[in-house]
Amino acid sequence: MEQEKLSPGLLQTKQHFEILDGLRGIAAISVVLFHFMEVAYSNYSQDFIGHGFLAVDFFFCLSGFVIAYAYDDRIGKMGMAEFFKSRLIRLHPLVILGSVLGLLAFLFDPFGGHPGAYSTGRIIVIFLASIFMIPFPVVQDRAFNLFGFNAPAWSLFWEYVANILFAAVLWRAGRQLLFVLTIIAGIVLCTVCYRAGNLMGGWGKGNEWDGAARVAFSFLAGMLIYRSNWIIKNRLGFIGLAILLFLAFVSPFSRWNWIVEPLIVIIYFPLLVALGAGAKLADGLKKICIFSGRLSYPLYMTHYTFIWMFANYYAANKPGPGKLAIIIGCCTVLLIGFAWLVMLVYDTPVRAYLSRKRTQVN
Secondary structure (H helix, E strand, O other), rough: HHHHOOHHHHHHOOOOOHHHHHHHHHHHHHHHHHHHHHOOOOOHOOEEEOOOHHHHHHHHHHHHHHHHHHOOOHHHHHHHHHHHHHHHHHHHHHHHHHHHHHHHHHHHOOOOOOOHHHHHHHHHHHOOOOOOOOOOOOOOHHEEEEEOOOHHHHHHHHHHHHHHHHHHHHHHHOOOHHHHHHHHHHHHHHHHHHOOOOOOOOOOOOOOHHHHHHHHHHHHHHHHHHOOOHHHHOOOOHHHHHHHHHHOOOOOOOOOOHHHHHHHHHHHHHHHHHHHHOOOOOHHHHHHHHHHHHHHHHHHHOOOOHHHHHHHHHHHOOOOOHHHHHHHHHHHHHHHHHHHHHHHHHHHHHHHHHHHHHHHHH
């Protein structure tokens, strides 16, 4: 029985949906643009990509779909421990690298910062909390993010929680129960959005529990799409779906967010996942989608180090709109290049090494 649990076939990753991989890349780039823009435009209604933060909800929905697809029929045989090993190998190397980069930027930011306001012991504790994914919102200079050295890690924290719940109970849940849980989560999400006025929370002190509502609905919805086989065959292709996804992020930020944002997250994103899973991909775009999907996570987990430096630069220099557009455009391209380098020399080799060691042990 033990050999069956740990056989190489059970540890292999299933084939990906390439268009969904490509859409993940579009969402990651949108997050980067959003984070640059929110530094310059604190009034999100003036931000052309003021709803870029909803990319996280799209990530959660994709994750629920992909996890159910990849593990529903295997986790019972492979066991919780092996499932967690798979997820840690996939996710945690970049959690560590993002924390290291964040620490270096905190200490050596050429444009400003106040590392001297924190004792060496406090900095070490903040770093260790980031490495081990323990929320510790104490860095005032960084808006009391749950993870002061790598702000986007807040969504990874909730991703880990969702993975734990999947392995413990959700993979056993029948479709009817999953449907009920998704409806309840949707009601909670609407309540959170109405109370806060938007779905931007989850990242820092005072709004951390908003993240639970965001991951609960979207992860469950993604699972439900797979379990119900709500895959819509269509000819929109990657380009058409990428445009539809991007339209959600550039939708106007207004006083109607408490209505618009739940509609996007509850109806529009699950629809895009269903369409993405059923769309036909042109042969010429397959490599682009696969590359985009591979690049998305390194980009997401490394970019915020440079956002903090950009924020200090912007505060000191206040570049005009024209110069700002050039800076953001160039920096986004450079960050994509940096993410590619990270993927090439760190993430892919480290995960391959850990997977080999795991197979040898098993």
